[in-house]
Amino acid sequence: MRKPDPNMPKNNTSTTNKMKLRKGLWSPEEDEKLMKYMLTNGQGCWSDIAKNAGLQRCGKSCRLRWINYLRPDLKRGAFSPQEEELIIHLHSILGNRWSQIAARLPGRTDNEIKNFWNSTLKKRLKNNTSTSSSPNNSDSSEPRDVVGGIFPLHEHHAMTFCMDSISSSSTISMPPMVTGNQFDPFPLLNINRYDITGGAAGLLDVPTCLAQGGLGEALYGDYGVLEPGKIALEGDFSLPPLESRSIEEGNTAINSIDRKSNNNNHHHHHNNNTCFNNTDQSFKVGEAFGLENHHWEGENLRMGEWDLEGLMDNISSFPNFLDFQVE
DNA sequence: AAAAGTGTCAACCGCAATGCA
DNA sequence: GTGCATTGCGGTTGACACTTT
Numbered sequence: 538m539r540k541p542d543p544n545m546p547k548n549n550t551s552t553t554n555k556m557k558l559r560k561g562l563w564s565p566e567e568d569e570k571l572m573k574y575m576l577t578n579g580q581g582c583w584s585d586i587a588k589n590a591g592l593q594r595c596g597k598s599c600r601l602r603w604i605n606y607l608r609p610d611l612k613r614g615a616f617s618p619q620e621e622e623l624i625i626h627l628h629s630i631l632g633n634r635w636s637q638i639a640a641r642l643p644g645r646t647d648n649e650i651k652n653f654w655n656s657t658l659k660k661r662l663k664n665n666t667s668t669s670s671s672p673n674n675s676d677s678s679e680p681r682d683v684v685g686g687i688f689p690l691h692e693h694h695a696m697t698f699c700m701d702s703i704s705s706s707s708t709i710s711m712p713p714m715v716t717g718n719q720f721d722p723f724p725l726l727n728i729n730r731y732d733i734t735g736g737a738a739g740l741l742d743v744p745t746c747l748a749q750g751g752l753g754e755a756l757y758g759d760y761g762v763l764e765p766g767k768i769a770l771e772g773d774f775s776l777p778p779l780e781s782r783s784i785e786e787g788n789t790a791i792n793s794i795d796r797k798s799n800n801n802n803h804h805h806h807h808n809n810n811t812c813f814n815n816t817d818q819s820f821k822v823g824e825a826f827g828l829e830n831h832h833w834e835g836e837n838l839r840m841g842e843w844d845l846e847g848l849m850d851n852i853s854s855f856p857n858f859l860d861f862q863v864e
Numbered sequence: 865a866a867a868a869g870t871g872t873c874a875a876c877c878g879c880a881a882t883g884c885a
Numbered sequence: 886g887t888g889c890a891t892t893g894c895g896g897t898t899g900a901c902a903c904t905t906t
Contacts, residue, residue, distance in 0.1 A: 562874070562900090584891075600892075601875065636894060651895075652873050 559593045563602055567592055571599055572607050605646045612644025616653055624650055625658060 559567075574590035580603075583596030592599060616624070620642055627638045635647035635654075642650065 560876070582891075596891075597877095597893095598875080604893095605874070633895065647894075648874075655896095656872055 557593070558595050558598075560598070563606075567594070568602070568607060571602060575603060575607070605648045608646075610644055611646065616645075620645070621658065624654065625662070628654065628658075 563571075570590045570592055571586075574586060578586075578589070580586075583600045585596070586592075587594050587596045587599045590599070594602075623642060624638060627641060631637050633651075635651045639645050639647040639650050
């Protein structure tokens with residue numbers, strides 16, 4: 538971890554453009570500026586964000602900070618055993634495609650997963666390998682068909698491994714980001730709230746607007762379309778959420794599309810697409826997601842609680858759940 | 865108690881892909 | 886077709902924390 542630059546000026550709003558861009562750790566003041574700006578204006582061109590937020594940072598640095606640390610939907614905290622299993626499994630198929638792995642772990646970033654893999658899982662699997670007779674190398678950056686040199690991962694076998702190794706009542710949770718009926722932009726301050734319980738199986742209400750785009754795409758992704766408003770948690774059809782298009786991207790995914798379709802519009806899109814409320818940072822989920830008719834309020838809201846067992850079960854009957862066909 | 869070794873993780877770097885003029 | 890800006894990704898670095906000697 539790098540120290541915040543001690544040379545950083547305290548007052549830095551005026552001579553921004555002439556000043557050399559800062560590097561290193563972000564100060565709380567910088568975090569606050571970026572967070573405030575993002576909450577107010579939503580996502581746009583990162584270099585503009587850096588300038589407009591009064592940060593002596595390059596856009597790239599701002600993007601990274603937002604994605605890896607400030608984003609409201611980050612889960613943070615230790616990885617659950619279920620998440621570990623999922624990472625191991627996905628890595629066995631995807632290799633070091635961290636962003637794709639992260640896309641299937643709600644609230645987790647590619648950087649976080651990469652670090653976790655390199656610091657923990659890789660060693661653990663290596664130990665497993667060394668104690669087994671398999672010569673397979675778990676350090677490979679290429680997709681493998683073996684986990685830890687033990688588990689064959691050809692297609693449904695891989696799924697069998699996953700399902701078998703995941704405890705029966707396990708669920709993983711996305712950060713609810715909601716306190717009462719209000720959006721919590723600082724879930725990292727409330728890590729303990731995240732629900733890791735055996736949730737009720739059945740249908741989870743999902744905002745219609747998310748099903749139609751944004752998070753909806755995350756939920757249904759490339760795999761098909763369900764009736765807007767419902768996700769089958771057990772039985773019919775449930776798939777790993779593509780986290781890269783999850784809550785925050787429930788708005789930014791739209792913004793992203795917006796950017797692609799009209800690159801000049803990103804200064805305006807917060808009016809239509811951004812889910813953060815300009816005038817009230819407490820952000821009303823119902824309003825932003827069009828939830829008035831759904832059960833997404835108050836204590837009942839359990840956004841992103843996924844029955845991992847059901848999830849994997851469904852994956853197993855859906856071999857093309859990844860972005861590409863496993864060979 | 866102090867030094868050395870090790871682990872963790874935030875942030876940087878370089879590259880590739882993409883979009884636009 | 887070309888050049889530039891921007892974004893996204895994976896590999897790597899380095900500071901700090903923690904553990905071991």
